Amino acid sequence: MVQQAGTSKAKIIQAADQLFYVHGYNQTSFSDIAAETGIPRGNFYYYFKTKDEILTAVLEHRADQIGSLLQACEEYSDDPKQQLLYLIEILVREEENIIQYGCPLGSLSTELSKVSLTLQQQVALIFETIRLWIDKKLCACGLADRSDMLSMEILSRLQGTTVLANVYHDAAFLRRSAAQHKLWLTEVLSNH
Template identity: 40%
Template sequence: MGASQTRQQIVDTADRLFYEHGFEATSFADIAKEVGLSRGNFYYHFKTKDEILDAVIAQRMSNTRALLAAWEQDAAAPADRILSFVHILIANRAKIMARGCPVGTLCNELAKLDHAAKNDAAGLFSLFRDWLVRQFAALGREADADALALHILMRSQGVAALATAFCDEDFIRREVADMEAWFHAQCPPPSFPVSDNRPMEPPCS
């Protein structure tokens, strides 16, 4: 295995362990053991755990950008893109019920530690926020796009936190359905010419 592959394996392993056990509770030795490296070989790639954390955050940022780009490519309508964000709670329900939202848990832990990387980790939320703002603006809600983006982020984090506490999949599905209903209520009504007698279709269907 080449050096770049080994480094990638370290980052992937650290990312998983930080999520499963927390950043503070995960040691150099834990990561090295999982990867199968001696201390000497491990230090060749990373000198401190903070360096690994920086690499983990950078990888999560890259993966998030790729996810958002995929949603952009897969759905032409901004409403469908926003619903893709809402539905991620269902797609990741098993992980969320077991350990919470990977973004929220990391941000919360680093904030409690007053870690130097806490703002970098919060950048993950900023990626989602900025992307949602663009989608709401494209939907015709430019004036309050940021408020709507923050609301849906807040709702998703609240659902994730309680889903972890209660381990209740039905709760997740009910809350996602409620978020969908809320979202559809935010969609501007369609506008047709006065002479158009067609029945009005829901704008976010």
Template identity: 40%
Template sequence: MPSKSDKTRQRIVDAANQLFCKKGYNRTSFSDVVGMADVPRGNIYYYFKTKDELLRAVIRHRLEITNTMLGEWNRTIAQPLDRLERFVQIMYDSTPALLQSGCPMGSLNMELGKERGELQNEARQLFDTFQRWIANQFTDLGYRDESRELSLQLLARGQGAILMAQVYQDPGFLERSTKEINRWLETLARYA
């Protein structure tokens, strides 16, 4: 059972995660995090000396959630095509949040890549985790030599669809795009 200290730390990480998604890393202050986490200001400095340390904790938290989710999919979804389609379903299921703030992974990587390359390299682990998992699904479908390229194409299609849906505030575009991505995946599975 987590201690009170662990729970406080997690509340800070959860608040920062939400704010980094909504406002961006650069526009989020410790004061914002303290307010959302509802903790005394001194508490944040006890756990995190800098905002960069807090970001690293958020990245680790996101990676834990992602790895748990992907592991669950591997255990409960028998076919690689079905697992890939479940990945694509995340976009559709997250439409309101994506239209408001964009993809949390994509937005963070774009923001950090402009001025904070060393932090962007750490944030890229989020994409790397999905990329490797997707590549494994394509390998299981029979695309051993092309699995990395296909995984990058799937990520790019998803990120592009999210970006354009957000730019034009068009949830229908995101829905149509996810259907198109699934048709592409089904075609690949059919000809593997």
């Protein structure tokens, strides 16, 4: 479900998306979203029955954003190898946010695993769409026999880099780790 930009519903989703990322889901109140959008608290219940429904809408929004990101990778180059390297570069492009707040999906999944398995599984589904995209690109590079394992390893390295960069608030580490990740992947891909 894509929202019309500028409508109250779209404004709520957009503000909640940012606030959930910066302060966390449970640390964001309706008052916070009301203050950010200028829309009174009471109005939210016209668009969403519960706070969980807002999160579900935010997750749909993030899934769309992930779709756009993967689309951008495909527009960056026709070479699946370059597309994968461009995906890894997102760590550097999103450097400031990652250092302050971590990965928008990883940190949310971690929070929700302690709060609601139902909601956490919705985040896991978004992870899976990214993994499937990576898997497809690895197959296109002739690595179909190891694509399952490698796609998980790529995701794992991205998350590890993100968590540690956030723990130490260390931009230099993040850039170094991303560069090393790209070197490793280049070597893996060049053997086929």
